Amino acid sequence: MSTRAQVRFATREEGVSFNEHPEKIHAQFYVHSDSYPEGLGVDIAESIADNISVGFGWEIEHVQDLHGDLNYIYYIWSDYDKSTWISIFEGFGNGDDFECIFVGRPDKLIGKYKLNTNEDG
Numbered sequence: 001m002s003t004r005a006q007v008r009f010a011t012r013e014e015g016v017s018f019n020e021h022p023e024k025i026h027a028q029f030y031v032h033s034d035s036y037p038e039g040l041g042v043d044i045a046e047s048i049a050d051n052i053s054v055g056f057g058w059e060i061e062h063v064q065d066l067h068g069d070l071n072y073i074y075y076i077w078s079d080y081d082k083s084t085w086i087s088i089f090e091g092f093g094n095g096d097d098f099e100c101i102f103v104g105r106p107d108k109l110i111g112k113y114k115l116n117t118n119e120d121g
Contacts (some may be wrong), residue, residue, distance in 0.1 A: 002032050002033040002034075003034060003036050003071045003072070004030070004032055004033070004035055004069055004070050004072075005031045005035030005071060005073060005074060006029065006031070006061070006067065006070060006072075006073050006074070006095075007029045007031060007040075007044065007058070007074045007076065008027075008028040008063075008073065008074065008076070009025060009026045009027045009028065009075075009076050009078070010022045010024070010025050010026065010075050010076070010077050011024075011026065011077070011079050012077045012078060012079040012082050018077060019100040019103050020100070021075075021095065025063050025075075026063070027060070027063065028060075028061050028063055028065070029059060029060060029061065030058070030059045030061050030065075030067060031058055031059075032059075035071060035072045036071075036072065037072070037088055037101070037102065037109070037112075040072070041074065041086070041088060041102070041109055042109065042110055042113050042114045044074060044076065044086060044109075045086060045106035045110045045113075046106070046110060048076070048106040049106040049107055049110065066094045066095065068094050069092070070091070070092070070093065070094065070095060070098075071090065071091070072089065073088075073089040073095050073098055074086065074087070074088055075089075083105055084105070084106065085103065085104065085105055086102070086103075086105070086109055087100060087102065087103050088100070088101050088102040088103075088109075089101065
């Protein structure tokens, strides 16, 4: 079974909480598989933090498209002269009942979700 997600881009604005779905987004991508935080989440965070290319399999979507089979929704929050933050919501369906499971800067996401692959495990 695939782990699906939408990656949405939102502007950091005064009074808009990172742990709630914003009213407006500027763009979004649909990712059909491997969307869990240890995979896609780390890929997004490393791309932002280290200018590393994100893998293939992303489909550009209209900002009003909703999928009924999502497992995760990611928000990338950015604005001029402000640090970029990431929010991750988990659930199943189109996002109505999704729970926020992560809010933070890319380095915090990498520290929390990147699997330890050194010799010690």
